[in-house]
Amino acid sequence: MTTPQESLLPGTRRALLHRIAVAQAEGRAPSLVAAVVRDGRTVWHGARTSVDGHGPDENVQYRIGSITKTFTAVLVLRLRDEGLLDLGDPLEKHLPGTGVGEATIAELLAHTAGLAAESPAPWWERTPGSLRPELSDVLGEQPLLHPAGRRHHYSNPGYTLLGALVEEVRGAPWEEVLRGEVLEPLGLHRTSTRPQAPHAGGWAVHPWADAMLPEPMEDLGRMAPAGQLWSTTGDLARFAAFLARGDDRVLSARSVAEMRTPAAPAESADVMDGITYGLGLQIRHQDGRLLVGHSGSLPGFLANLTISVADDVAAVVLTNCTSGPLPGAVAADLVRIVAEAEPRIPEPWRPLREVDPAVLELVGQWYWGTHAFGLRATADGLLSLAPLTGGGRRARFRANGDGTWTGLEGYYAGELLRPVRRPDGSVSHLDLGSFVFTRQPYDPEAAVPGGVDAEGWRGIG
Known part of the structure; x- marks a missing residue:
């Protein structure tokens, strides 16, 4: 050799x-x-x-x-x-x-x-x-x-x-x-x-x-x-x-x-x-x-x-x-x-080969309670979930072919990520191993466990 x-x-x-x-x-x-x-x-x-x-x-x-x-x-x-x-x-x-x-x-x-x-x-x-x-x-x-x-x-x-x-x-x-x-x-x-x-x-x-x-x-x-x-x-x-x-x-x-x-x-x-x-x-x-x-x-x-x-x-x-x-x-x-x-040279960024509208509908900002997360679709066909600020749980997810995704690492390894849809087909929230992720913090229109106070957000009077 x-x-x-x-x-x-x-x-x-x-x-x-x-x-x-x-x-x-x-x-x-x-x-x-x-x-x-x-x-x-x-x-x-x-x-x-x-x-x-x-x-x-x-x-x-x-x-x-x-x-x-x-x-x-x-x-x-x-x-x-x-x-x-x-x-x-x-x-x-x-x-x-x-x-x-x-x-x-x-x-x-x-x-x-x-x-x-x-x-x-x-x-x-x-x-x-x-x-x-x-x-x-x-x-x-x-x-x-x-x-x-x-x-x-x-x-x-x-x-x-x-x-x-x-x-x-x-x-x-x-x-x-x-x-x-x-x-x-x-x-x-x-x-x-x-x-x-x-x-x-x-x-x-x-x-x-x-x-x-x-x-x-x-x-x-x-x-x-x-x-x-x-x-x-x-x-x-x-x-x-x-x-x-x-x-x-x-x-x-x-x-x-x-x-x-x-x-x-x-x-x-x-x-x-x-x-x-x-x-x-x-x-x-x-x-x-x-x-x-x-x-x-x-x-x-x-x-x-x-x-x-x-x-x-x-x-x-x-x-x-x-x-x-x-x-x-x-x-x-x-x-x-x-x-x-001689640090490793990263692979060049490349876009997705095909864009699936159903996947594109899932990406963006989500909230677990008041903690903000970002969900991204990556060129390798996975979803990547990570906190937008500070530390916190992060993981990648592999598609199961039925609209659900399985966690590959960390706290969410093996856990199921499931988009929950409204009667009209739009995504209401994400269910991740029973955790509810919503588009707005404690979204009153989503099925948040324990419910959301009807009076909503307020200051101290």
Whole structure:
């Protein structure tokens, strides 16, 4: 894959290189590679020091650890979109006999099923997967630590169960399903469950000396869906573009947007940091931006993929050491550098292709009580409701084809917007989830709940 370095300004490229150089030097990483994606394509690649005697490029594999979970989540969402399961289904319905079958598929995806964070000893990341051949070996004697659905508690065994679910429903190994349904369609030819040359070796760096120790690279066996994959900055850059925009060959834009939507409450320790979890994606607020993606770590490797959908910028950072650099912080900085130095150019405004008189009748100023709102028809076929002054609830609405509209986000997500018409066919008011919006504040001619005082508006005498 070629990297169109000219797509970024020289000053931006130097700032990106400076950031990863500082991370590699101060983090004492044997090597560190990074890529930046903008407008759905890789626009920058950088690397520091060498792998096997040569500078690592976008085709050198690193182990990506828990970024694997995002791939597994994509497979589960594909099953849902095909109608083979529902996210509200208990696991037992599709994968019986686990002992934790009351947990729903959505809870497993969002780490709210109450499962333990790790499998029983010995430490699964540094021992062969052959020690845990069955799901019972992964779950142990006390798999549940918290009530289901009550709190976010990150769980590696939970994603092992999701991998087993994929195998049960598809009737094929997780690795085979992943390759056929995600890796090949997206062109991720350098992503694999086992290392393929050229690849980096994993190292531990002594905390008090500039000395290194090779880390074991175990096959995780049953735990593979939680952290087995190896990949490259080139492949993960393409995967980031997919997570931002969708690809109908794999998962629609609507479904990847669902993955990016918070599905779990933030743990108390994370509330101040604005960190939560979607369906296979970590979500955080940083530098005034909403960032989604996933981190990954296994002995000898650290990884991070971070996306700012609003800026249409993503970053991938991979390194081959057990600890040292903070790939998540580096990736967020790479996104910020590009977004601030070269802000996204808005799409040009375009008018509606066709003007529907019934829709045009709805737009304009409306009042919820005394609070003024504006309702606009946008070129993408949606209605957009927002307060005219100050803060307040806002949302976009999608037409249902019967004159009603369904909310897409925020307080009004899933709520029905229904124009209520008079006997002559004109619009009297809007009913939005039982809230009445009128053309005038407390319009006496509209069906305002509680009625409108017959004496109308007045001063204090």
